[in-house]
Amino acid sequence: MSDPITNLSKLCIHTITTKPWPIETAAANFAVKGAKGMTVWRDALNGRNIKATGEMVRSHGLEIVSLCRGGFFPNADPVKRKIAIDDNRRAIEEAHELGTKMIVLVCGSDPTQPLETSRDQIQEGIATIIPDAAAAGIQLAIEPLHPMYADNRSAINTLAQANTMTEVLNSPWVGVAIDVYHLWWDPDLEQEIIRCGKNKALLAFHVCDWKSPTTDFLNDRGLMGEGCIPIKKIRGWVEATGFNGFNEVEIFSTAYWQTDQSIFLDNIITAYKNFT
């Protein structure tokens, strides 16, 4: 089991968690509450100067932990696969301008073709952009997604698959993002976290909770402590590998987005202290 959370020095919050707020509001409020990190979703940068936005975030004392998200490599249409590669190269440029060292990859899946084909196209896509990532000094974090997203969001659905892919790609620029929401059910989770740590590939750790019942495939995630995920136990496994990065709060919730985001942020801080 992990040590209790005694301060907010490892707290990172994703911009999408408080989606109704512009990034300027989010950065100011996260910082006032004591968070030390922000992961920026690309939609939060729309219509902004990216370099200046990065400087604005840092001016609040927040480290930009990662840019979300690249990926979505697979497509039965090779033209669309090329468009995806171009978009990932743009994401690498954006990450560089923003001043972050990591991009999270939601790898993609095309339901019109076999999963194996999508997996091959993911591996090929990542291999294609590794030189760009290396040139920009940006690490690519493969995020295995819950099997309920295997049809159209990611054909990488277990940590074992992500680990194998990082081993095959064998690049210091490729690693893994572990999100408890996607992986908590996996009977092999502890051993695969150990394997990921041995590979020196554990780049990021995302938290939220699985509500029981959950009513929406995408936007019904819970605050830590509201559901059945053993977050403290999993954080303990992650930290036992030597991981010393942020605990990133990433909650998609139509219900919470409809509430006062200042109160929601207070609840995030409380849930972080007590249930992460």
Added chain:
Amino acid sequence: MSDPITNLSKLCIHTITTKPWPIETAAANFAVKGAKGMTVWRDALNGRNIKATGEMVRSHGLEIVSLCRGGFFPNADPVKRKIAIDDNRRAIEEAHELGTKMIVLVCGSDPTQPLETSRDQIQEGIATIIPDAAAAGIQLAIEPLHPMYADNRSAINTLAQANTMTEVLNSPWVGVAIDVYHLWWDPDLEQEIIRCGKNKALLAFHVCDWKSPTTDFLNDRGLMGEGCIPIKKIRGWVEATGFNGFNEVEIFSTAYWQTDQSIFLDNIITAYKNFT
């Protein structure tokens, strides 16, 4: 890849697939269309003489492939675990009266306790009822459920887990039900089907499809061919083990239940011939 379906001699349909029909209507209509098997859900037996209902189904030339469902063993409250054991014993009696040789187990999970505890309680629960199953000549088929049901429906979420559990329980009365809806995403599926076959534990094969997008956690399953599951390929793996049982059509669909069930049944037959 499997051989094409050329006749309906292996077609079994679950009563829940045409839920609006009473079992008498379902039996008559399934038989007229050429199906040879029926799996009976316990709710279809409500208020009926079970033995007479079994005879009614067989009088239409339908074999009763299994009774759905036993299971739901885990509970943090030992009194409720005892109630679950009693209910499973009742299911064994019902299966015996009905004249089927198999019960499908949806094993259960309690979100208030760790998954490992739920898994231990499942194993203990099945072990407890094996003597009853043996005495009645009924096989118990562990059905691994999709990881999206890990919180409250089953803590057995991969075929690997089900295989390990059958190996540990090591009884001719315990095996596995493979449902493509729950397992299609698993990168280890082919090898685990081979393992299941070597264990002589592959007892049942359920089909439907995963719609993309899927909009409801429980009741938005698709007809074969409407989604992205490689059903023919998986049937090929199943049959390569020597499995010679029924292909069971099990579709939960609020949308289809609201349509004319005779037309739906015609569509099932067409989908079965072309996409199974």
